[in-house]
Amino acid sequence: MENLRTPLFDWHVAHKAKMVPFCGWDMPVQYTGIIDEHATVRTSAGLFDISHMGRLSFGGPNAQALIEHVFTNSAGGMKDFQVRYGLVCNESGGILDDVLVYRWPYGWAMVVNASNREKIVHWLNANRGGRNVEMIDQTLDTCMIAIQGPKAVSLCAGMFEADPSQLKYYYASPTRYKTKPCVVSRTGYTGEDGLEVMIGKAQAVEIWDDFIKRGAKPCGLGARDTLRLEAAMPLYGHELSETLNPLQAGLSWAVKLEKGEFVGRAALEKSKAKSAPVRVGFTVEGKRSAREGSLVLSNGKEIGKVTSGAFAPTLQCQIAMAYVPAEFALVGTKLQVDIRGDKADAHVVKLPFYQRPKP
Amino acid sequence: MDPKTLRYSKTHEWASLSGDVVTVGISSFAADQLQDITFIKLPAAGDDVAADRSFGEIETVKAVSDLYSPVSGTVAEVNQPAADNPDLIKNAPFGDGWLVKVRVAPGSTLNHLQSYDDYQKQVASEAH
Numbered sequence: 001m002e003n004l005r006t007p008l009f010d011w012h013v014a015h016k017a018k019m020v021p022f023c024g025w026d027m028p029v030q031y032t033g034i035i036d037e038h039a040t041v042r043t044s045a046g047l048f049d050i051s052h053m054g055r056l057s058f059g060g061p062n063a064q065a066l067i068e069h070v071f072t073n074s075a076g077g078m079k080d081f082q083v084r085y086g087l088v089c090n091e092s093g094g095i096l097d098d099v100l101v102y103r104w105p106y107g108w109a110m111v112v113n114a115s116n117r118e119k120i121v122h123w124l125n126a127n128r129g130g131r132n133v134e135m136i137d138q139t140l141d142t143c144m145i146a147i148q149g150p151k152a153v154s155l156c157a158g159m160f161e162a163d164p165s166q167l168k169y170y171y172a173s174p175t176r177y178k179t180k181p182c183v184v185s186r187t188g189y190t191g192e193d194g195l196e197v198m199i200g201k202a203q204a205v206e207i208w209d210d211f212i213k214r215g216a217k218p219c220g221l222g223a224r225d226t227l228r229l230e231a232a233m234p235l236y237g238h239e240l241s242e243t244l245n246p247l248q249a250g251l252s253w254a255v256k257l258e259k260g261e262f263v264g265r266a267a268l269e270k271s272k273a274k275s276a277p278v279r280v281g282f283t284v285e286g287k288r289s290a291r292e293g294s295l296v297l298s299n300g301k302e303i304g305k306v307t308s309g310a311f312a313p314t315l316q317c318q319i320a321m322a323y324v325p326a327e328f329a330l331v332g333t334k335l336q337v338d339i340r341g342d343k344a345d346a347h348v349v350k351l352p353f354y355q356r357p358k359p
Numbered sequence: 360m361d362p363k364t365l366r367y368s369k370t371h372e373w374a375s376l377s378g379d380v381v382t383v384g385i386s387s388f389a390a391d392q393l394q395d396i397t398f399i400k401l402p403a404a405g406d407d408v409a410a411d412r413s414f415g416e417i418e419t420v421k422a423v424s425d426l427y428s429p430v431s432g433t434v435a436e437v438n439q440p441a442a443d444n445p446d447l448i449k450n451a452p453f454g455d456g457w458l459v460k461v462r463v464a465p466g467s468t469l470n471h472l473q474s475y476d477d478y479q480k481q482v483a484s485e486a487h
Binding site: 030226287288340 | 397398418419422423
């Protein structure tokens with residue numbers, strides 16, 4: 001089957017992006033280089049085409065009930081225009097996806113991972129029960145663009161009817177860009193301040209060019225990955241999967257067992273007592289990167305596998321995440337990583353690896 | 360070196376024979392593919408290398424790639440400046456960015472490797 005293309009595909013190709021297949025889409029992995037684009041986001045403003053992310057909208061009298069039923073975090077506790085991170089779990093508490101839920105005065109929205117879009121749409125339908133909900137998958141009719149970095153919000157001054165600098169972190173506003181409806185959300189996946197904008201696909205190139213004219217620089221999925229890794233944000237398929245639960249992933253803050261019944265709650269309640277391997281971060285000595293699948297060792301004995309690892313451009317050192325038994329998860333614990341046959345020393349550190357300076 | 364006079368492996372290394380020493384590097388096509396090099400691992404002088412076997416690696420932010428030796432022999436010299444400064448490999452893959460010199464058995468040839476023209480055909484088929 002042909003890969004899907006975002007409304008910005010032709011722009012990326014015309015501007016010499018290196019395109020790669022990603023979760024059924026052809027996506028730009030880099031333009032000028034990962035390190036350069038990474039630094040742009042940490043110091044200025046980077047622009048990402050994230051139209052591959054799934055965008056679902058919900059209406060109808062029972063929309064809230066359906067979301068509450070499949071979402072580990074509390075939907076009912078959200079204010080209008082608030083955005084909340086959480087998980088969708090199966091009955092065993094395994095993670096089907098990590099998602100953002102948006103609450104509007106008139107309905108709800110959910111942004112899901114590209115790799116899981118069809119699975120989650122199917123899951124929502126399968127769990128709908130008798131609830132009266134209208135769900136629309138808007139992914140292919142819209143685009144989604146992230147502008148991220150310390151200058152991201154100020155670059156957008158005057159662009160939208162509603163001033164994005166007035167948005168609180170993890171809030172969103174339905175507004176207009178040149179008379180066309182759009183959503184501007186103060187969220188992101190880079191560890192920096194910034195916005196994510198959803199707008200009709202016909203406006204994609206115009207708004208993208210506008211961001212660039214204002215000083216944002218296009219960045220690919222390569223930099224998005226090193227940025228989120230420094231910020232220790234989990235990536236589905238790496239730190240998250242159906243065989244892992246949110247508690248061991250360090251996401252208990254996004255699981256509200258006290259909110260009442262939801263899919264996976266009973267299993268998660270039980271697993272609280274159990275000692276499952278937990279997600280840790282560590283720095284690795286030397287110049288070689290630990291990669292996904294590298295063995296993590298303690299005194300020569302295998303205790304886990306690396307889920308993500310790379311050179312951290314901002315921190316200028318090697319970092320990685322893995323699942324290890326809780327006894328090895330204490331900050332300062334000395335471990336080793338097998339990097340293609342050579343053992344490199346590693347030290348468990350506090351997550352996130354990188355935190356943006358307070359304004 | 361003149362790229363047209365070199366011989367090439369399927370894995371994008373070039374080789375040049377002078378006496379019984381073969382100089383080895385990577386092609387400009389390979390160098391252009393490698394963005395954001397973070398580390399280059401090369402063997403030490405005196406190490407044995409074998410044809411089609413890994414003799415080192417080039418690590419980028421995104422991934423690690425093996426370097427394959429086009430010939431069998433003993434490493435006579437390592438281009439340490441290139442290992443320390445990957446820009447040399449990016450900017451002059453056929454010149455100052457060479458990687459190792461390998462002493463081969465007397466009478467060895469590079470006939471098992473591709474000519475420049477054949478290598479260009481391989482590159483054209485991989486470039487899209």
